Amino acid sequence: MNDFIAARSQMALSLGFHIVFSCIGMVMPFFMAVAHFLWLRTNDVVYRNITRAWSKGVAIFFATGAVSGTVLSFELGLLWPEFMKHAGPIFGMPFSLEGTAFFIEAIALGFFLYGWDRFNRWFHWITGVVVGVSGLISGILVVAANAWMNSPAGFDYVNGQYLNIDPIAAMFNDAWFSQALHMCVAAFVATGFAVAGIHALMIVRKRNVHFHTQSFKIAAVFACVAAILQPLSGDISAKDVAKRQPAKLAAMEAHYHTEAAAPLILGGIPDDEKQEVKYAVKLPGMLSFMVHSDFNTPVTGLDKVPENDRPPVAITHFAFQIMVGLGMLMLLISLLYFLALWKKKSWLEGKWLMRLFVLATPMGFIAVEAGWTVTEVGRQPWIINGIMRTADAVTPMPGIVYSFYIFTAVYISLSLIVTFLLYRQIKMVGRLYDVSPAV
Structure with a gap:
């Protein structure tokens, strides 16, 4: 592994670890x-x-x-100094505002955790709402910064110089709304199904059933509403990508050849050498319709993209298929749940529906990780789309591979510790939260 791959791997590991906690931090306070x-x-x-x-x-x-978010901030400067040298003054505003939102979130969380029986009951509730709102704003601001990398704006690039910088235009770039919407809805889907799945497991095991049933209902409603909305936000996002990053869309769909009535490809194994997708199911004209609302309009393929500007097709395509496939499964579970609430109350008494939610526990977060893989890998070889290549932004310092190994060990350790703490917390619920009227 060379230092360039090590730097990218370390950034991917850090982001993949942090995104889970970001989603939960954005959503759990609302629950x-x-x-x-x-x-x-x-x-x-x-x-x-x-x-x-x-x-x-x-x-x-x-x-x-x-902690993991702070590490990411340092890594941007340490691993990608050339990127931050030019990009920092342009897209620094959403990061600075995110710091303010994080500061407010931390204060509000402190008030909430230590305010029981000390504050007015409704003021105490408001502090909890502030935790959720500030966390959501924080997430949107970070996504706006990432969206700028996909859709650079707020500056003029002349002879290698970044001139006429406008931080507001950079923050509200063409991609920020679609990415922020898709990410926020995904956070509610992922966190909702994870929380609902854990409580569903306790219900199936008949542990403190009343407590877990009421908890499940709150999380499941959030999760299922978000899962139904997610395809709509995905459609908005895909249309935006088709317009601004046709190479990314072509890699997502493994669409090698520009053609009218472009087919939508389901599954399959891309073969870059033969420029084809093996073992795929193709729906004629559907990609053209989804992108252009017309079955015959041509969709740009990878053949129109210079070879050294093409993203890795296999990784992007597989990640996209995983994201969409899991999204469809969660959508199906959501429709079954709402059907049960509306017409089939008896389904709520059976264990099969709860077991579906248990199976869906990790699906949302796997889909989120796959979605970020599409976003980041699909932009390659650019760190600033069409302006700066990732290889030109990496630090010249040697030994990054050892840093990657150390960070991998740290993140594995943190994951084990957090898993243990959550396992202990779930086990303690039955003992600490007796729901009898005598409490």
């Missing part, structure tokens, strides 16, 4: 706020206990996410 609101309105002690239990999980994930 917590809903449970808290229901307690304030009903005085049903089970909702108070759900709020307390979830707040402990939020604290664990917030601490881990804060």
Whole structure:
């Protein structure tokens, strides 16, 4: 492994680790706020206990996410100094605003965790809402910075110089809305199905059933609504990518040849040498329709992209297929759940529906990781799309491969520690949160 691959691998590992905690930090406070609101309105002690239990999980994930996010900030400067030298003054604004949002989130979380029986009940609830809102804003701002890398704006690039810098135009670039929308909805899907799946497992095992049933309902509604909305946000995002990054779309779809009535490819194994996809199911004209709302409009293929400007097709295509496939499975589970709520109440009594949610527990986060793989690998070989190549931005310092090995060990250790803490927290719920009326 050379230093360039090591630098990219370390960044990918750091981002892949951090994105899980970012999603949970953006979404779990809203679950917590809903449970808290229901307690304030009903005085049903089970909702108070759900709020307390979830707040402990939020604290664990917030601490881990804060550390991993800080590491990412340092890595941008240490691993990609040429990138930050030019890009920092242009897209630095969303990062600085994200720091402010994070600061507010940390203060509000402190108020919430230590405000029980000390603040006015509704003010205490508001601090929890502020945690969620500031976390969501923080996530949107970071995605806006990433969107700028896909759709550079807010400067003029003249003879290798970055001139006439406009940070506002850079932050609100052409890609920020579609990426932020898709990421926020994905965060609700991933976190919702993970939380609902854990509570569904406890229901199947008949552990503290009332507590876990009420918890499951809150998480499942968030997850299922988001899963139904996700294909709509995905369509917006895909149309945007087709317009701004045709090479990325071609890699996502393994679309080698520019043609009218372009087929939508399901599955398959791309063969770069023969410029074809083996063992795929092809739906004639569907890619043209999805991109241009017309079955016959040509879609740009990789044959129109210079060979040294093409993204890695296999990785991008497989990641895209995984993301879409898991999204469709979660959409199906969501439709079944809402059908059960609406017409088939008896399904809620059976274990098969709960087991579906248990199976779906990791699906959302696997889809998120696959989606970020599409975003980052599909932009290659550019770190700033069409402006700066990733190879030109990497640090000249040697020994990055050892840094990658060290960080890999650290992240594996952190993952084991967080998993242990969450496992202990889930086991303690049954003992600490007795939901009998005597509490």
